[in-house]
Amino acid sequence: MPSKKSPTDRSPPLPKVRTGIMGLDEITGGGLPAGRPTLVAGSAGAGKTMLAVEFIVRGATQFGEPGVFMMFEENAEELTANVRSLGFDLDKLVAQKKIVLDYVRIERSEIEETGEYDLEGLFIRLGHAIDSIKAKRVVLDTLEALFSGLPNHAILRAELRRLFRWLKDRGMTAIITGEAGEKTITRYGLEEYVADCVIALDHRVNEQISTRRLRVVKYRGSVHGTNEYPFLIGDHGLSVLPITSLRLDHKASPQRVSLGVPALDEMLGGKGVYRGSSVLVSGASGTGKTTIGATFIDAACRRGERCLLFAYEESPSQIIRNMRSVGINLGRWIDQGLLEIHSSRPTLQGLEQHLVMMHDVVASFHPSVVVVDPISNLTLEENESQIKPTLMRLIDFLKQQQITTLFASLTHGESNSLEVSQVGVSSLTDTWLLLRNVEFDGERNRTLYVLKARGIAHSNQVREFLLSRDGVDLVEVYRGAKGVLIGSARIAQLASETKTKKR
């Protein structure tokens, strides 16, 4: 698409520079303020340096904006080694003259102070680095080292003010990182000098699971998301998960997909669910959620579609063995490369981390069907307010890829509470199948009904849900003078009726 704007387009009030960091540009409505400094504050290990490095690297590689990375804490070799895990090859970029790494070492013990001075040396050095590659981006990581290195803070503060003015005058889009303070945003109050944009990073551990969070504290002259957004540092750099910025604009396919059980498709208007929609299967333990998921996968693989199964309770070989008992052979689909099973304990790495893993797997495998079994395991350690946005993000992502998804969800408790599916997932999904155990006359039977199916004329009836060596089937329950009968009561009733008819 041509990037030329039509004259009717109002130009944005504040020019912005895209960082290229996944999600951050969405939260900030287009990136960081162009030609101005942005302060990134956070405690040790919050990811300040990573964010700054990615800003420089993406600028140099994706947006044709060379950058200067001036570091005060670690040297160029250490930094290069540290970010290699993110796939950033700083050495190469330096050789290509796309970035400059400058390590400024300040050793308090080596420095004696006598009389007036200024920081012109730093300016000259930075200016020289900028000129040498015609840089457009600058990172200063972290300026606070100056406070411990130079005893005269009065001079330092005056010079910092001049530095930020100078960066603005030179039109540099800059990131300045700062250590988080106890009462102020940064320990030495750097926010006093950077008035345009302040981003706070946070790394906290809750219930033994760590999450990183990012918040735009301030963005002068621009609308921005004010929430705390979870972010993570993965194999490809930072990824912020902006939930509210995602628009509901995925395409709705008119195509229908079979769930693999003819009688179930029959309940859903005879054709199954829409392609690209999401299906929630909830029920207590032992109601047959996993089997429904496996049946769905089996049907999709038979059509030659690729499937992904994320299993949180059983290992792949256990699933394959167990499904064989109901006549479903998943092993052959794996052999044919149509199915991948990823078994893990998502709570071990934290939900967001896990989500990114799912993202990566989905992006590389290109499935048309994804089954998550059970989604309630994702919620184990997190509280609901935290998980809902994350799930929303996952569901939206899958929908955008036109992937039909089936989420199994384990519900606790008995009858009445069953409809209260966990984490309000039900409002995010399009079709909701409810599985129930009904205990009656000394036996336990499975029943299934469709609680909702968006855009599908679905049956309102309860079906008896049968698991046999031949797979899943649904049988109509008996409705007669004696009420609703299922299980052997139904069979007995039917048998006696046939008998009566024969007579």
Added chain:
Amino acid sequence: MSTKKKSARRDEPAFQLRLYVAGQTTKSLGAFANLKRICETHLAGQYSIEVIDLLKNPQLAAGDQILAVPTLVRRLPQPIKKIIGDLSNEDRVLVGLDVVPVKTA
């Protein structure tokens, strides 16, 4: 032995000093004048001063890790020492250079 020999030679004085400045400012001129006076008083015949103007040679700032100007760097004897400022306080300069002051009446 070798250090003695070096200090004896005229072209390699014991104290090799480098003064980094940025242009001909009052601070840099003052620093040079102060340095010259202190050296003549306490280090006569044992020093050399090299003045580097960073405005002319900005690439030299990184080598000696210069941030502040004026900065005086004692290159020799080891270890490297730095004094920032206009060198107006003679006692502190001497402490910074690790020089025993010559008693003057």
